[in-house]
Amino acid sequence: MGRAPCCDKASVKKGPWSPEEDDKLKSYIQQHGTGGNWIALPHKIGLKRCGKSCRLRWLNYLRPNIKHGGFSEEEDRVICSLYVSIGSRWSIIAAQLPGRTDNDIKNYWNTRLKKKLLGRRRDSNPNPNPNPNSNYNHNPNNGALTSSALERLQLHMHLQALRSPSCFSFNNNNNNNKPNNYYDPPGRNDPHILQTLTGEEATVTAAVSPSMKLQPDQNAIMLEKMEGSLGFSSSSSSAAACSNYIINMEAEVLLHDMVCGGKESMGNDCFPEELDCLKEQEQGISWPWGSGNSSSNINGFDDVKSAASSWDSASVFVQHDSVQLQAGYFGIEYNL
DNA sequence: AACATGCACAACCGCACACAT
DNA sequence: AATGTGTGCGGTTGTGCATGT
Known part of the structure; x- marks a missing residue:
């Protein structure tokens, strides 16, 4: 048996918020706070909305000091770096970018930043494993890495190539004692x-x-x-x-x-x-x-x-x- | 001008977790 | 300890606008 729904879906309004609804929600929360109960909040202010919807609207749009669009290069860099390190933990990434919401960053990543950094989509690749006889088979689904892992892998390589253009070459002129094909994973030499x-x-x-x-x-x-x-x-x-x-x-x-x-x-x-x-x-x-x-x-x-x-x-x-x-x-x- | 397609963004859904009872 | 409930989160979908044909 599944859990009970948080609201009566038949009687709540869905879809875009009107300016009147925004005003109601914003002014109530600014005066009284959320009261610690999002489910009860729409009833208190006469909104025909689900409590979860109110919470989302407040956190992602009405809350003070929210920034929309216009991501800076520095923000791009932070998002990129964190995505490589921890994956799609958008709330954690958002916590590092004041004024940004997890939803905003998630949308930005999926629609723009990913394409900007990776330049292409790879899920059209019909045959990720050219050798079906290979015993490399850690993923029982189809033998391929998940798309998230691949994205991070590609990004990882992209960043590494930018950071160390010679890493794929034998022409090693740096003077440290590591071979030039040595891979320094982020997080070992960096904080x-x-x-x-x-x-x-x-x-x-x-x-x-x-x-x-x-x-x-x-x-x-x-x-x-x-x-x-x-x-x-x-x-x-x-x-x-x-x-x-x-x-x-x-x-x-x-x-x-x-x-x-x-x-x-x-x-x-x-x-x-x-x-x-x-x-x-x-x-x-x-x-x-x-x-x-x-x-x-x-x-x-x-x-x-x-x-x-x-x-x-x-x-x-x-x-x-x-x-x-x-x-x-x-x-x-x-x-x- | 009309339609198709792609894109960006807002909003929704369902799951997992924390906490109260 | 078991159960119910609210919250937070990530993935996905819906919608409107811009651009291309």
Whole structure:
């Protein structure tokens, strides 16, 4: 049995608000506040509207200091950065932009900013996986990443390309000691977005076995998948240059997809096979929140796998000589 | 001028969560 | 602990306007 409706749908008015309705709602709330009960509010002021509709109208349109349209470059940048980091959590993004509402940002993203940044739609791609025999199959729906994950992935790559134009090239002239195809995920060298948003972050660091590596065939599978999903093809040299970058990127999106997009429908069984190396290498990992840590009962790979279904965010960074897992509840992050 | 199409925005819907009882 | 209710959120739809044919 479903829950009772919040109002009598037959007797409430729907559709655009008239100026008279706006005036009634605005003047009442400015004088009396909402009274803590949106459902009762329309009856008090004689509006034939659903309480939810009144709330939405107030929050998105009538509330003081609301800005509409005219997003600045800086706002674009903030939206873009936050979308890459946390996805479509519009209310959180809106909280970082004074005067903007989640609905406004959501509309702006869907109608303009996404196109502006990505330049094309990719859901017309009829065959995201060019090799049906590939054992890369973390998503049981069709083997492809979700559109949200792909959008973030594309955006991620776009921003990375802007930030570091040489990352797909062997012509490495920078003087740090990283290879030029090394991928620095946002949030590792930059202040992490969760830290920025919440001001609190718990970090636990553990030693990672240096023998933990992806095998060459795994590289090839990853790259093949990425080419199909993103619609680019690579020459052999650029493929080699890109492989580490792509593996890192793919692993991050892949796990995020699993945790955020699949935790309801797929449970823990969708934990990507590529990360099974974690289990194989379990003996080589020092699990920092083991029995000695009373605040956590995560003692090894199976516990990580189990806990992943309830994490708010997760990222896996697979490099040629290490695996790093960042995951946790919102605002609290563990580094493995 | 008439119609089709695309776009931007407002509003709605249904679900999940928090809280009260 | 179980249930009911209100709120918040993200996804989706509806509508009016602009532009193209």
